[in-house]
Structure formats: C-alpha cells, structure tokens
Amino acid sequence: DVxxxxxxxxxxxxxxEKVFLECVQDxxxxxxxxxxxxxxxxxxLIYFSYDVKMKEKGDIPEGYSVSREKKERFSLIxxxxxxxxxxxxxxxxxxxxxxxxxxxGNGTRLTVT
Amino acid sequence: xxKVVQSPLSLVVHEGDTVTLNCSYEVTNFRSLLWYKQxxxxxxxxxxxxxxxxxxxxxxxxxxxxxxxLFSILNITATQTGDSAxxxxxxxxxxxxxxxxxxxxxxxx
Numbered sequence: 582d583v584x585x586x587x588x589x590x591x592x593x594x595x596x597x598e599k600v601f602l603e604c605v606q607d608x609x610x611x612x613x614x615x616x617x618x619x620x621x622x623x624x625x626l627i628y629f630s631y632d633v634k635m636k637e638k639g640d641i642p643e644g645y646s647v648s649r650e651k652k653e654r655f656s657l658i659x660x661x662x663x664x665x666x667x668x669x670x671x672x673x674x675x676x677x678x679x680x681x682x683x684x685x686g687n688g689t690r691l692t693v694t
Numbered sequence: 695x696x697k698v699v700q701s702p703l704s705l706v707v708h709e710g711d712t713v714t715l716n717c718s719y720e721v722t723n724f725r726s727l728l729w730y731k732q733x734x735x736x737x738x739x740x741x742x743x744x745x746x747x748x749x750x751x752x753x754x755x756x757x758x759x760x761x762x763x764l765f766s767i768l769n770i771t772a773t774q775t776g777d778s779a780x781x782x783x784x785x786x787x788x789x790x791x792x793x794x795x796x797x798x799x800x801x802x803x
Contacts, residue, residue: 585736605793614791621703621795623782623793623795624737624782624784624793624796625793626790626791626792631789639790671736671737680740681725681726681737681786681791682742683737683739683791685736685737685738686736687735687736688735688736691748
C-alpha cells in the first residue's frame with residue numbers, strides 16, 4: 582500500500598520564520614504535489630514536481646518554494662511565514678502517467694501567529 | 695479560466711436518505727473527472743470517469759459523467775453516518791488536477 586508521510590501533523594510558527602514542510606513517499610512515484618486546503622476555497626495547487634530536481638509552479642506559488650533533491654522526498658518551504666499562510670497543507674504523489682490516482686498524505690495543519 | 699464547481703457546498707440529511715452531489719466543469723484539454731472522499735485526514739480516491747454515460751459503482755456509491763453538458767453526479771444511497779465527509783470533485787487536464795471546493799456532507803443518526 583502506498584504511503585505518503587508528512588513529517589508534522591500540527592505546526593505553530595511565528596510570522597517571519599522560515600518553515601519547512603516535509604513529505605516522503607515510499608512507492609517510487611515520479612510525480613509529487615503540494616496543495617493547501619482552506620474552507621470555502623478547496624484544494625489549491627502550490628507547486629509540483631515530475632522528477633528529481635524538477636519543479637513547476639502551480640496556481641498559488643507566491644510566498645513558497647520547493648526542493649526535490651531525492652525522488653522520495655518533496656519539501657515545501659515558506660521563506661518568511663505570514664498569517665495568511667495559516668492553512669492545511671496536503672502532499673500527494675502519483676506514478677508518471679497516472680496523474681488521476683493521487684495518493685495523499687494526512688496533512689499538516691500550520692498555524693502562523 | 696478553468697473551473698470546477700460543486701453543489702451544494704454543504705448538506706445535512708438523515709441516515710437512510712439518498713443524496714446526489716453535483717459537479718460541473720469548464721476546462722480545456724479534459725482527460726477525466728475524479729471523485730475523492732475526505733474524512734478527517736487524507737482524501738481517498740473514489741472514482742475516475744472518462745466516458746459519458748457509463749456509470750461507475752462501488753457499493754452504495756455511484757457516479758456518472760455527461761461530457762456534453764460538462765457535469766457529473768455522485769449518488770449515495772441508504773446513507774450511513776460513516777458517509778459523513780467532504781466529497782471532492784476534480785478534473786484532470788493535461789498533467790494537472792483542478793479541484794472543486796468540495797461538498798461537506800453530514801449524516802444525522
């Protein structure tokens with residue numbers, strides 16, 4: 582069974598801090614995605630990656646960056662956290678040509694104070 | 695601009711009722727429509743629909759796609775409290791998935 586693991590379930594950070602959200606998958610998936618989920622706005626794509634060292638901007642990349650140094654790990658970085666980045670962050674992965682069968686992690690609820 | 699619109703945004707029914715959730719879309723380069731169920735944690739995959747008029751079924755859940763009218767419905771019959779969740783509709787276009795805002799379904803015992 583595919584497992585997508587997000588390092589933290591809950592995180593509280595202060596405004597201006599640099600924040601790292603980590604995601605690891607164990608099924609050798611090429612594609613990895615970061616979404617944020619907010620009430621009334623649904624899931625919105627922040628960044629995605631098709632391969633190691635590759636990254637593509639999603640719909641709302643502002644204020645975020647990503648890193649994919651190894652195939653199994655995809656990190657989301659908030660360079661200087663702001664209160665409007667308080668949200669649920671979901672990581673997902675899929676095989677190269679199987680975009681439809683996304684496997685999601687359990688999410689990280691980030692609060693920026 | 696691509697969009698996926700779900701309705702209603704929230705719904706409360708009694709156990710045993712039948713519910714219909716709606717999803718309409720406007721996207722370029724449509725490949726397939728997806729339904730996910732999200733309880734407390736990660737969304738889990740329910741259905742993928744690619745062809746019009748072919749019903750997909752899994753137990754009490756079923757779904758169908760109309761590519762001419764650009765919509766899909768998800769039906770749940772004989773609802774149970776365990777069906778309470780957010781149901782997400784999404785459309786795969788090219789290599790990107792676009793999600794709707796979800797329908798929050800609450801089943802009263």
